[in-house]
Amino acid sequence: MKSANHTAVSGFLLLGLSEDLEVQPLLFGLFLSMYLVTVLGNLLIILAVISDSHLHTPMYFFLSNLSFVNISFTSTTVPKMLVNIQTENRAISYTGCLTQVYFFLVFICMDNLLLTVMAYDRFVAICHPLYYTVIMNPRLCGLLILLSFFISIMNALLQSLMVLHLSFCTDLEIPHFFCELAQILKLACSDTLINNILVYLVTSLLGVVPLSGIIFSYIRIFSSILRIPSTGGRYKAFSTCGSHLSVVSLFYGTCAGVYLSSAATLSSRRRAVASVMYTVVTPMMNPFIYSLRNRDMKGALRKLIS
Template sequence: METRNQTGVAKFLLMEVTEDPELQPLLFSLFLSMYLVTILGNLLIILAVISDSHLHTPMYFFLSNLSFTDICLSTTTIPKMLVNIKPHSQSITYTGCLTQLYFVLVFASLESFLLGIMAYDRYVAICHPLRYTVIMNPRLCGLLISLPLFICLVDALIHSLMVLQLSFCTDVEIPLFFCEVVQVIKLACSDTLINNILIYSATSIFGGIPLSGIIFSYTQIVSSVLRMPSASGKYKAFSTCGSHLSVVSLFYGTGFGVYISSAVTDSSRITAVASMMYTVVPQMMNPFIYSLRNRDMKGALRKLIGRTPSLV
């Protein structure tokens, strides 16, 4: 097999969404609907937070950033999936693949950090309520958003530059519906040891640290809530965490699903579907979870959409 360097690779081939022509219109309509729901739902969350002064708090500031991240992550992957449903449209240029790879890394990592930050916010609100406004001041909130964003941008840039150094063979078919760094590296003919070390190190850091923070925060929250004397106080405290716990479970649950599917099965299509669920479903469901479980958010959305007083 002849090896070519990275400058000779004109394009990659993504996995075909379906080989059945009769399913193509149905899948196109399904993915398009999911994308529009994701964009509209998260955009409504952002507009509701901006328009309602009662939601100008750290909790909703982080939520609006999570919604923006969900919009960006979905926009990075779903439009290309829609194009790939058409016959003979599975190719993606080398530059386009590298760009998609970069932004998937940025926004997936940022979403993980945001979920950890939101858990810390709930920890401070429940365990240190009298000091909440002092601790979660605007400066700290801005730092908690800007610092992870900078780290994610730099990390994604490092991975992308490392991919640029690789040489690729003639077989450049990616067994996913979008460009993902691990799968792209597997196609390389040159040594990928450093790339793999960087990937697993980054995954451990960007996945492990936020998840550890979430576990620690909720351990402290449960301990604090159980010491509350009144049942109503316990219910109110737990209810403020319900939406976030649901989003965390969905995000990390689908993430572990990708890992498990790739570990226990040799079917590239099953792994591809699991990866698609990870980058599509949580982003679509997050607005519903927060709007259905949060009274303040439901009220703000009703005012925004119907210009009517909240009935909640």
């Protein structure tokens, strides 16, 4: 195949979820609805936390940041897909594609780290309740958010810059609805060994370490809950972390399902369809999980709406 340096590449083609023209209006309506629900639901969570003084605690501070990340995460991919469907133009510029890769990596990493921070917050609240306000002080909460953003930005910047030295072939079709880093590396004609090593290294480090922290936190949490003598006390303690545990299960479950199964069985197009679960469905479900399972949040939302 004829190759060209990346400076000559004007853009890529996003093949989307389906090439069937009759399905496009259905996809447009479906994804527009899910996107609006995601933005509205997470925005309500943020406004409820800001407006209700009872929710000015570390747990809801982290939750509002998670909602902001969910909005940003979905906004990185879905609007471009909707524009491509509406205009029947699947092209995305080279700069636009790399920009999408960068922000996608920033927000998925930030989502991952925030879930870890929230697990630590629940661990301190349940296992060390007497020292909770001392340990989870405003300064520490702010530092944890800033550290998570810094790690996410550095990771995305490093991986995005590593793409700049690649040259690409004449086949510039991406079988996905957004510019996924793994799909871009497959299109490169030059050697991608260093890029692949970096991807696996960072994925292992930023995937295994936070997940291990979450698992460790919940092992300690469950052991503490089981030592509570009353049934009502155990239920109350578990309810404080039930929503977070549901979100963690949904996020890691969908990510693992997509990447572990796609490596063995799924084609690129089927992997794109499966990716909808963690890129669109999970950010949309998070507000429902936190509002339906949390009495304080339901009360704050009622006050906000009324």
